[in-house]
Amino acid sequence: MLDFWFYLVIAIGIYLLYYGYIAKKKYEFRGKEMEIQLKHKKLELEMKKLELKQLDNTPVITEQKKKA
Numbered sequence: 001m002l003d004f005w006f007y008l009v010i011a012i013g014i015y016l017l018y019y020g021y022i023a024k025k026k027y028e029f030r031g032k033e034m035e036i037q038l039k040h041k042k043l044e045l046e047m048k049k050l051e052l053k054q055l056d057n058t059p060v061i062t063e064q065k066k067k068a
Helices: 002-056 062-065
Strands: none
Touching: none
8 A cells, every 4th residue: 555655656746847847848938939029029119210210311219329
């Protein structure tokens, strides 16, 4: 009877480790996905700024100009 509980605890432990590993991978994937979406939105914003500059002929403040 003790052997049964021992193996049951080992099996549950392995399951919990696997579940944690899967949850970590899912979290990392979600973070990378959000980072890519953020870069995409920044690129769209820069494109819209440039379009407005062409339409209005007004100076545009970009990220590169802010850093300089």
